[in-house]
Amino acid sequence: MTSTTESHDRPMQIVHDIRKLMQPAGDPRKGLAALKAQGIGGIVTNIPFDNYMEGAEAWRTLREFLRACKAMDMRVWIYDEKGYPSGYAGGLVLAGRPDLEAVGLYRNPETGEIAPGKSYEGTHSCNNYCVKARTPNLLDPNAVAEFVRVTHDRYAKELGADLEIVEAFFTDEPALNVLYMPRIPEASDCPVIDPPDETRPLYPGVPWSADLAARFGKRDLSGLFVDLPGAGQLRREFYEAVGEQLADTYFGGLRRWCAAHGRQSSGHLLWEEVVSGHTPLYGNFLRCMMEFTIPGIDVLSAEPLTSYRSNRLAAAFATSAAMLGGQRRVFTESSDHSQRIQQHRLASVDEVRATLAWQAALGVTEFTMYFAHGACPEIESNQAWGADCGSRTPGEYAQINDDISALVARLAPARLLPDVFLYYPVELLQAAYYPTLRPYAPGGCAPEVSRIAQAFTAAVHGLLDVGIVPCVIDGGLLRELRAADGDAARDGRYAVRQARANAVVYPAGCEPPADCIPGVDCQFAEMSEDLPLWLFENGVTRLFNDNANICAALMGTEDGSQVTMVNLTDRTQAVHVRTQSGSVDVTLDAYRWGVTPV
Secondary structure, three states, X not given: OOOOOOHHHOOEEEOOOHHHHOOOOOOOHHHHHHHHHOOOOEEEEOOOOOOOOOOHHHHHHHHHHHHHHHHOOOEEEEEXXXXXXXXXXXXXXXXXXXXXXXXXXXXXXXXXOEEEEEOOOOOHHHOOOOOEOOOEOOOOHHHHHHHHHHOHHHHHHHHHHHHHHOOEEEEEOOOOOOXXXXXXXXXXXXXXXXXXXOOOOOOOEEEOOHHHHHHHOOOOOHHHOOOOOOOHXXXXXXXXXXXXXXXXXXXXXXXXXXXXXXXXXXXXXXXXXXXXXXXXXXXXXXXXHOOOOEEEEEEOOOOHHHHHHHHHHHHHHHHHHHHHOOOOOOEEEEOOXXXXXXXXXXXXXXXXXXXXXHHHHOOOOEEEEOOOOOOOHHHHOOHHHOHHHOOOOHHHHHHHHHHHHHHHHHHOOOEEOOEEEEEOOHHHHHHHOOOOOOOOOOOOOOHHHHHHHHHHHHHHHHHHHOOOOOXXXXXXXXXXXXXXXXXXXXXXXXXXXXXXXXXXXXXXXXXXXXXXXXXXXXOEEEOOOOHHHXXXXXXXXXXXXXXXXXXXXXXXXOOEEEEEEEEOOOOOEEEEEEEOOEEEEEEEOOOOEEEEEO
């Protein structure tokens, strides 16, 4: 390696078939050494997908591989699924318990009849790049317990004492299964476990479970499907219950298992950036994220400016979950998937480095990589990941990994300074949401859902454009707001859980409901185009960046604070960043970054 950065600061490579790194003669050391020479500090892996979770030889190979990783000081995470979305365990959960299949409550728009039914056709389970397969109901404790039994429990049993080598388990895009998704033309030939019934009518649906039936089954639920007068309260109550149940049953279940076994719980969610889809997919996206001990995102494009503008909202949720939990670690699953699939090219070294750098600037510390390179034949041989695009040289990949490792090593000991709590108007989204058949189409969402989602997204973007990394809080967390103890000037006037800030901002036209207002007096502000500058000029925020092509973010250190600036473009950019103690004027070359004490 070209630097002395510690392995825990280095990216981890996602390698689903470790056997391809165990040549010749089943020895993993040569393949691991090649990765380590390219700046990789760990592996995200799993039992091989063929004959999934079975075979004494496969488990023996995995144990040997983990021991080799330990001997070579390489971290290990376990990917908890046979592909994605997580929860079905390659079909094993439903093979033994078909009664655990995902269900929804559906309304026939012609007759008005409302009845439960299985949820599969038209959903993410049969519209993804991986597999068409029925999935279990993540609201059902029995389904989650079965998933844990055939996956996590099996890893613990088969690995035995070698489980201590595993740092974390990574769950990939689990979600409720009633939202209809667009077809993916590039994935038309993906494997099929359960052929979809193309004759099944698609009716508007909402999540459903035995617990929800017990709580809501005796009420008139027409307002969940049709925008009837006064139905907003019913919808809010319903989706608050969905969010609580999903956060506790699935995400909380995985977290509790990992804690009981001394491991970390991590993962990322589906449609992170599509706020209009949060309600049907998760009930409350933020509360589900907060159950991770290492919350995460995925960034599938390595064009820096495009990925920043598309994925920074997801990063804001993940870093907020970390701040609220009082910890620093945030993970990303990164790749140039979009360039390979849509543009038939590999992202350049400079593009990749800048894409990873903006994520680090916004708080990401754990990088798990799907980038193609010369020492990972699995990715090169996978047509779905753009095998016809060639591969990076070992030297190019080492350059990427060395540079981002050095940045992480500098930023990870620091802490984000949010300055602003931003209200996530999930209560308003819950009250406004009712299902439509094609929510992804223009005009496909309920108009009020679209308005709220757009206002929240604009608020996140408007704050990040000037260098304010907000801590996102929902109405329930807003009620918990309290005056902060200690040095308010340094750390913030108000506290929610383990996070601190100086003010509360709500998106334009999205004032929090009366029952979410905290008891303590605080400074509320409605987001507008002029608000970020007003906040800075009145001493509420500590940073103002005047160039939206630059990602800028402030972090606190033991000695004060520092600002990280990343040029997201292929042109030299002049940067003028103001702080309360002065200004920073920097010129950054294309795709470069800098860290400056302030």
